Amino acid sequence: MIYLFKGRREMQEFMTIVLPKNIELLISRGEFNKAIKIIKNILLSRKDLNPMEKKRLTYEIDRLIRIRYDHPYSFDEALNILRKEIPNISENEFKKLMEEKCIDYKIIEGEERFYRRFIANLFFLCPKYIEKSVKAKERIRKRKEYRKKLVETLNKIILSGEGYRNSRIHKVKMTIKVKPNSVPEGEIIRCWIPFPRKCLLQPEWKLISAYPSEYFLAPEDYLQRTIYFEQESRGSKPTIFEIEYEYKVQSYYRKISADVIQEYDENSRVFKENVLEKPPHISFTPYLTRLAWSIVGNERNPYIKAMKIFKWIIKNIRYAYAYDYSTYLNISEYVARNKRGDCGMQGLLFITLCRIVGVPARWQSGWYANPESYGMHDWTQFYVEPYGWLYADPSFANSLTKTMGEIGIFYFGNIDYYRLIFNNDISVQFTPEKKYFRSDMIDSQRGELEWNEENLYYDKWDYEMKIELKV
Incomplete structure (x- = not known):
């Protein structure tokens, strides 16, 4: 069962619908054209399909096209x-x-x-x-140099004391350019650009400029926050959307004593909201349920449960770039079975396993915003009493532990100040809502666009992000 809370309008319930077996077989064989033809015939001929079934079948056509796009080489x-x-x-x-x-x-x-x-x-x-x-050789040299600097930063954070400290102000400029001839001239393009949400790690933000000048900014605590624009297509010329803003970000470090961890109030909102399934990617499947309990065993302390799951992931899961997230049927189970995944995939596995064993856990994502080296990044949080929400970044811990030793465990409970947060959940409808399927059905890090006839996938536009340290 899926429980809907205010501000959590789900996008992917339809993915729980199972496709007809003949279509699944064709897809497993890579016979996408035949599968798409059958799906189109079903959509045209079957009048008894309910809205969820129609959505699932329609989306499968999109999903197969995206898989092809992800695999361009012979x-x-x-x-x-x-x-x-x-x-x-x-x-x-x-x-x-x-x-x-x-x-x-x-x-x-x-x-x-x-x-x-x-x-x-x-x-x-x-x-x-x-x-x-x-x-x-040069890539390895730069990576070693960067990791050495990161370890110095983590040690500095530890020495600075506990709690939210070491505040900095980052200045960000994000530009989206719709490619020429992607949308007929004069047609309205709708654009959602991710925007910082207010939270303990980044308590302040300021919009400096926006183009176009008219926009709608989602509430500052919205779970997948965006700034929304509309603009007429310039046809044979690029159509540009651009924002510039500043935000304050901090680090967080806390010495945790497992001995003082308390039992949860299972009637509290924070518990109820964050131990639920959220299909398809946070699903308590038999495979994941067995795995979760095999990792934690008879342990009852929630903090130690989460630590055991975290350590299992950094020991057993190899980092690898992901295909388009929207093409996976169940990310957390894929990672567990294949022992590979990128930052968000490792994060989803951590969240799912924690929730199975009764530890509240949730998503957090945006960008890793180190001005020297930045990019899209996902991590997680887990909740224990009396400390509240703590941080967990399994992919960073994975990388550092394998190369720099025990300092990598810093990322269980703590976080650096190189974060830009747009999201605190997955697959939440934007405000205003999108008409067509999003390019990224799970996360929101680089933007989403559409016009009256279709979603604008990544091949129709480019983006550029610039991050600099102001103070």
Whole structure:
């Protein structure tokens, strides 16, 4: 059962609808064209479909198109691209890497089609190949240098004392450009750009400028906060949306004593809202339920339960770039079964396993906003009495623990000051609501656009984010 709370308008209930078995079989074989044809026939001929069934079938067409977009390369194209990184790799070695699941590909319409970020994932999944790359040496040097600086930052945060401290002000400029001829001239383009939500970690924000000048800004505690614009398409010229703002962000560090952890008030709102399933990606499946209880065993202390789950993830899950989130049927189970996932996927697994064993947990995301190196990032929070909401960033802990030792466990309970938060939940309808399926059905980090006839997927527009430290 899905419980709806104020401000939590769910988007993906329809994904609980199971597709007809003949369609599922075709998709599993990579016969997308046949599957899409059957779906279209069902949508045209079946008058007894309820709204959820119609939505599920319609979305499946979109999902298959997105999978194709994520896998643009043929075998020969992928091999030639990889040879620019590893010049001496043979065709047989490439095929062996495919067999070992070090190369991401799918069979689509009888042809091997390769994921657009398959090279980066090769180095994550089979790191010995980094040494063979002609370009990797400089990347490795920069990564080591960056991690060393990050460890210095974490030690500084620890020494500064407990609680929310070390406040900074970041200045951000985000620009979205709809590509020429993506929307007919004069048609209205609707644009949602992520915007900082007010919370303990970032208590203040200030909008400096916005283009166009008319906009709607969602309430500052909205769970997936955006600033909304409308603008006429410029046809053969780019159509531009742009915002500039400042926000205050802090670090958080707390020494936790497991001995003082208290039992939950199971009638409290914070407990009820944050131990529920939220299908399809936070689902208490038999597989995940067995896994969760096998990790925590007979442990009753909520803090130690969460720690055991966190440590299991950083020990067992390898970091790898994700396909478009909207193409997964159940992210948390995918990560648990395949032992791989990016920051948000590891976060969803942590949330799901915590909720299964009765520990309230929730999503938090936006950008990792270190002015020296920034990008989209997801992490989580979990709740224990008497401390309240604590932070958990399994992917950062995963990376640091494997390279810099025990300092990585800082990210269980604590957080650095390089965060820009837009979201505190997944799959929440925007305000105003979007008419068509979002490009990202789960998160909200770079923007969403549509016009009267369709959603504008990522191939129709570009974005640029600039972050600098002001104070």
